[in-house]
Amino acid sequence: MPSSGLIAHIDALKTNNCRSIVLCSGKGGVGKTTLTANLGVALAKLGHKTCVVDADYGLRNLDLLLGLESRIVFTAQEVISGSCRLGQALVKHKHEANLMLMPAGNPRMMDWLNPEHMQSLITMLADGFDFILIDAPAGVEDGFKNAVAGASEAILVVNPEISSVRDADRVAGLLSSQGSVDLIQLVINRVRPRMVEKLDMMSIEDVLDILAVPLLGVVQEDEQVIISSNLGEPLALGKYKSPAGAAYGNIARRIQGEEVPIPDIDKPAGFIDRLGDFLSTRII
């Protein structure tokens, strides 16, 4: 059941009935692009017309993770410079008719691209989509500022690691001072339950306590993610059952306003694991 308070808040964030969400992290390698690809697929599967925008002009990879690298003809560069129509650059996903990719332009675009260009691109896209997911580059420099310019919401992606949390905090500060982003939510990615249990990795509560950004979801470390990247078939397509794939689906449902409880990270059932479970029983 959607909660009415959340729905009202989300409604206020829409332009032309479209929600534009930037995924950012500050630090590289935390799983932004993988999350963008999977949430794009998951939202499309829920019936939303979704566009994923590769705003990482320097190191583009969203096309690879979606398996669309060989279908790109035009890019955001041609759209922004006016040498092709919006529809000519958009690449339709092979299996999900509701999902489109707006490919990143040439790395040389970084020399002249500014936040206004990005805003106008997102405004053009907002006419035809329910959701726009923008994959921001790592860092907090111009590329990041461009990626954020067209967004009204942000998903902050963090790993439970000291450097990732510090960088995410910096990004959260920049997002709140930047102005256009009104809702920031947190996805804690690549959590290793075994290490958390042994107190060798910060727990979900630790990270939430420090960052104080509302939690949208938790994804555990999953080898299937690498296999799915090899194949260019995001786990959210549901071809293979996997913990990360299920987590992506849950996050997409929370994005559309459903209240889906965030489960305690899955616990396998061997003797050692059951002992671990017993030791993890909450007593206070």
Added chain:
Amino acid sequence: MTIRELLNRLFGNTNTSANSASSRLRMVLAHDRSDLSPAMLDQMRLEIMEVVSKYLELDHTGSELTLETEERSTALVANLPIRRVRKLVR
């Protein structure tokens, strides 16, 4: 608290690597968020004391100026123990 955490606490195993990550982060973020170095903080403390000393006699040894972080906001907290109120000369 979980049973594991209770056992850890009972047997004095509180310096886990997750714990030190948390406490190191809290420390560094208070300064990151405010963009203030400890040296600037001390300079500010001295200048604030100079102003306040016009009105109050302060205990210089007990005064401190610290950054405290709660939720997403950081506060500058000054603790300036007063010896006595100066009579204003008119």
